[in-house]
Amino acid sequence: MIALLDRLGVWALNYLSRLGRATSMWFTSVAHIPHGQDMHLVLNQLHHVGVRSVLIIVLSAFSIGAVIALQFHTQLSRFGAEDAVGLGLTLTLLRELGPVVTGLLFAGRAGSAITAEIGLMKTTEQLSSMEMMGVDPLYRIVAPRLWAGIISMPLLTIIFNVVGIFGGFIVAVQWLGSDPGGFWSGMQAGVELWNDIGKGLLKSLLFALVITWIAVFQGYDTEPTAEGVGLATTRTVVLSSVVVLAMDFFLTLIMYGDF
């Protein structure tokens, strides 16, 4: 019993100290707004983290938009309400699926890559040798990745939404023969700038903060072995996916809950 409490205590202390280190790392790095020669590091990371995620985002968005339109169409056409397909699809994407699915894909595609890369740098003593040269790896390695993630996630979400709506349009209008005028006008009348577009992008920004934070810290805190890097990469994907889904629930409650 005592031993159990003891183990629990050690675990809790370790957990708190990890959280503390992660938090202090985040603030130190983010406070370092890249400038001068660091700008090209951010651009470089925007390419790695952002541009390279575009393909997977576009493909997923198209099929998700198409599937949602198909489902809405079959249900709504029974009541002759096909014109609502455009609005239903758009709201679903803007408010929920856009930020959430982009977040999940981003965690799997970019988050894992960030963790693996930083973890490998640690394992091969690159971070150590940088420190010995009087260059802080938090500024040189961590900060550009944090900023690139924070900038690219909302942009990827916008791409996801646009492509998703396009996918839905193809299915509902081109394939199932809804009226294009009804599809667009329903959307135009129903979508609000802040309530739907703004809040959705705010969600994606918050997801970006959390995912990049997890990814960077897991890499930086890796046990410096091949096995350690593998475990850390898995943890990044699992942890950020779970956190994104949980956060989305609470954010939806706060943003759209009626109470």
Add this chain to the structure above:
Amino acid sequence: MIEIKGLSFKRDSRFIFQNLEMTVAQGKITAILGPSGSGKTTLLRMIGGQLKPQYGFLKYKGKDIASMSRSELFGFRKNLGMLFQSSALFTDLNVFENVAFPLRRHTNLSRQAIRDLVLMKLNAVGLRGAASLEPSQLSGGMARRVALARAIALDPHLLLYDEPFTGQDPISMGILISLIKSLSGTLNATSLIVSHDVMETLTIADYVYVIFDGSVIGEGTPREILDSSSPKVQQFINGTRNGPVPFHLDAEDLEKQLMVVEKN
């Protein structure tokens, strides 16, 4: 230049150093010889301020390294060139950019000046022709020489070499030895070499420490070390198998351990 007094360092519950005493003289080449696992790399990390000793202190120009503030420490490190045992080249930069890295970070030199300096340093280690290669395209020995070029890019006052001779063929070994010598001569840099390559180390060092089991078991000029009467020191420099320094890490008797496996 560097003064180590009463230094003890523990990892988990095992002492790696106990009451270590050492001085590294300004402008000289000091060498530390010790068997694998004796804590040589650990000691260099303490000098660079990445690890802190539990007892005792390391002083650089009279200043305790462990109690330097973050900015003092980073300032100190700008004057420090360290060759890592694993080379530790940055994998996201090519050879040229690796050597240029400290120059770009710590100086305001023009592009042209940086280019010339980098090519000169690469030339000194015989790898000017490798400037545009990626680290993954280098052999282990080449990577070490690039890492050396990077370590000396800023002409540091203090040079720490962790196993500089491993993986070098006889020709590049000769070049390396004369390079390390001339660096300490022309720059008046203080050098600390950590190694288990006895003969190479003895040819260039001005002063040598032999460490074993957490403390110094012999010190002196290379001549004095070679003539040492201590059986431990003799065993280490001659590489004999049986003697006071065991080849095996402490363990159960081999026969006993094998018997146990058989019985199961």
